[in-house]
Amino acid sequence: MSQQQDSAKDMLGYEPEVRAVPKTEGEVNGISSRVLDWMGVHGKVTEPSAAAHACQKVDPDFETYYVVNHPWSVYELKKGTFSKGMDNLRKLLPEKGWKITKDGPMDTKAGSPEIIAVQPDSHHTLTLQWLNSGKPGRTELISVDVDSRCYRAPKGTDLNRA
Structure with missing residues (x-):
């Protein structure tokens, strides 16, 4: 094991698995798709796909280690369906093997509802925020962020170029 690998393991608390970027991006996109299905709501969904980024803790230069992140949101839902989407996730995430680590207001002035969950087997994290500012002209939406752990x-x- 190289010195860089030893250092990464010490900093992260685990040995980063060697994995091709497209495989990890596909896995994170799949999780996002399932989460949208589990919400059980219909609306518009932002387009960007999952992408690799630097694993800042061990490789801020983005040379060897990476994480995959997929931020997206669903918006233009009918009134009342935002709470339905969040409630569906509160029920289904644990049924699907996810552990909810936070379910409460965000630490912001608005205190919008937030759910944070982790998948204990794959170590993916999921952050859902119902951004319901109540301000005229602002779009109400559910913001979703799916993140992988660090890979080599x-x-x-x-x-x-990956």
């Missing part, structure tokens, strides 16, 4: 890219991978 296979030897020869150029993460800036």
Whole structure:
């Protein structure tokens, strides 16, 4: 094991798995798709796909280690369906093997509802925020952020082109 790998393991508390970026991005996109299904709501969904980013804790230069992040949101729902979507997730996340680590108001002035969950087997994290500002002209939405743990890219991978 290289010194960089030892250092990464010490900083993270686990040995980052060697994994190709497209596989991890596909896995995170799949989780996002399932979460949308579990919400059981219909509305518009933002387009961006999951993408690799620097694993800041061990490799801020984005050369060897990476995480995959997928921020997206669902909006233009009928009134009342926002709370239905959050309630569905409160019920289904534990049924689907996720552990809810927070379910309460965000630490902001508005105190919007927030659910944070972790998948104990894969270590993916999920943050859901119902942004219901109540301010005229602002779009009400559920913001979703799916994150992977840190992985090590296979030897020869150029993460800036992955």
